[in-house]
Amino acid sequence: MPKPGDTYHHGDLRAACVRAARELLEENGSAALSLRAVARRAGVSPTAPYRHYADRDALVSAVAAEGYRELTGYLAEAHPTPTNSNDVSDVAIAYVRFALDHPALFRAMFSEPCDPTSPERQAATTAIREYVANLVHQVAPDSAVDPLSTAVWALVHGLAFLHLDGKLDASDPDAVATRIRAAVNAIRTAALPA
8 A cells, every 4th residue: 555645746646546446446445435535555645546447436446447358357357259059158257257256346337327428348348348249150140149138148148146145045056057047948949969
């Protein structure tokens, strides 16, 4: 943590604010997140974050954009070129695993108000949406991609929040993976090729 005397100059204030916001989210949830709290955590003056973020929503948008980029990495790492429903299951499991590994970040990405005009946030959400659409197109090229990709994303996203909120037991990673595979298999049976 920076010393109180180190409040004027900062090498990368934007990154320090995002890092401080993420730490505060993880420690105390979104209720404790404010630009003043971020400034204190980053060791800068109370007005310094305003140089990059007009308000709390703009800061949350920057945090969310970083989260979307990290989520994209999780998904690509799970399976870089998915071609069948088993691959889709691997990606779905990675999505839920990301939510469980980064609950506060995931909630900030999807539950917190964000600045809808943020180009960074728009680019990051577009990348996720396109990834899901491309995944569905690879697996089911003859299907109506938009409705099917929306259904797959909604299913997996719902599973992530059900696990996060304790509605489904998340204590056993293997049981979580089995549950997700079964849900994706149900969609496959209904709409995806084997």
